Amino acid sequence: MADARDTLLLPFDQDLLPQPDGDWLFLEAQPLPGGALPEVLCEQGHRGFYLALEQAGYNTAAERDEISRAGALVLANRNRIANERNLARAWNATREGGVVAFAGDTNSSVKALRKWAGRRTEVAGSLSKHHAVVFWLIKSGDDWPLAEAPAVNHEFHVAPGMFSARDIDKGSALLAEQFVGKLHGRVADFGAGWGYLSAKALEVSVEHIELYEADHAALEAAKINAPGAASFSWCDITSEAPLRSNGGGTFDTIIMNPPFHTSRAAEPALGQTFIEAASKALPQGGRLLMVANSRLPYEAVLTKHFRRFSALTHRDGFKVLEAVR
Numbered sequence: 641m642a643d644a645r646d647t648l649l650l651p652f653d654q655d656l657l658p659q660p661d662g663d664w665l666f667l668e669a670q671p672l673p674g675g676a677l678p679e680v681l682c683e684q685g686h687r688g689f690y691l692a693l694e695q696a697g698y699n700t701a702a703e704r705d706e707i708s709r710a711g712a713l714v715l716a717n718r719n720r721i722a723n724e725r726n727l728a729r730a731w732n733a734t735r736e737g738g739v740v741a742f743a744g745d746t747n748s749s750v751k752a753l754r755k756w757a758g759r760r761t762e763v764a765g766s767l768s769k770h771h772a773v774v775f776w777l778i779k780s781g782d783d784w785p786l787a788e789a790p791a792v793n794h795e796f797h798v799a800p801g802m803f804s805a806r807d808i809d810k811g812s813a814l815l816a817e818q819f820v821g822k823l824h825g826r827v828a829d830f831g832a833g834w835g836y837l838s839a840k841a842l843e844v845s846v847e848h849i850e851l852y853e854a855d856h857a858a859l860e861a862a863k864i865n866a867p868g869a870a871s872f873s874w875c876d877i878t879s880e881a882p883l884r885s886n887g888g889g890t891f892d893t894i895i896m897n898p899p900f901h902t903s904r905a906a907e908p909a910l911g912q913t914f915i916e917a918a919s920k921a922l923p924q925g926g927r928l929l930m931v932a933n934s935r936l937p938y939e940a941v942l943t944k945h946f947r948r949f950s951a952l953t954h955r956d957g958f959k960v961l962e963a964v965r
Contacts, residue, residue, distance in 0.1 A: 646769070666714075668716070829895050835862030898932070928965070934954060
């Protein structure tokens with residue numbers, strides 16, 4: 641089914657804009673229909689999309705270089721502030737007279753972003769198709785300031801678009817309250833985000849903890865927020881088997897607040913995949929501590945992959961589950 645990626649290509653397919661080449665940048669990149677624009681430099685911080693781009697033959701990096709470019713492409717994500725920041729980054733990376741094209745589906749607030757951009761410069765053109773919108777700008781004038789996220793609780797380093805970038809997630813806070821006396825041996829944090837759970841684990845004298853996170857920017861933030869961790873691995877738990885930093889083996893304890901959506905709708909299969917991955921990374925007797933929305937149906941998959949499990953506590957619409965392999 642056609643989507644915002646097809647819409648992004650419209651002005652180029654209709655010869656309204658020059659064809660992008662290796663001097664162009666592509667932020668929030670994903671493989672394009674028909675393998676279009678293989679020469680552009682793709683920035684993609686999510687490990688799953690990064691691997692898909694790499695497999696499709698694109699020139700891909702987790703973070704772009706600082707070289708100015710002839711033009712830039714941007715795909716929207718789910719976060720308004722992150723979209724504003726990415727559009728500003730694309731504008732700043734583009735040389736005078738170059739094109740900046742942004743596309744998103746109609747649920748991504750792309751029309752509001754077009755207005756936001758229009759208050760800063762002229763919107764040179766716009767097209768709508770496939771339930772999505774693409775608009776483009778011609779770089780002229782000064783760079784735009786980048787939106788920054790304040791430190792959470794004046795303590796943790798975050799960036800716009802990260803999970804719980806404004807406040808500590810209530811579910812994570814509830815899980816962290818259970819750590820005393822529960823974390824033993826080698827500990828792993830699956831889906832570690834910007835490192836809140838790992839930081840709290842280190843506060844209760846965990847001697848060894850390894851972080852696994854699919855979002856590269858969040859993992860870089862975790863290095864600041866949990867500097868005492870043993871290792872930080874850029875890993876998509878849903879598609880890659882986590883490996884211990886010493887070259888393999890299993891963990892004694894896994895902590896996690898697994899994601900439950902990639903769009904606006906809940907996707908319980910994501911959390912179920914995390915639970916299955918945890919069961920494979922724990923030995924007999926190994927322990928999983930996780931938090932989830934109270935309505936998410938994880939009990940059946942826990943029963944399938946663990947010898948026993950129990951609910952430790954419920955609060956604020958969340959449940960903390962403990963499972964033993």
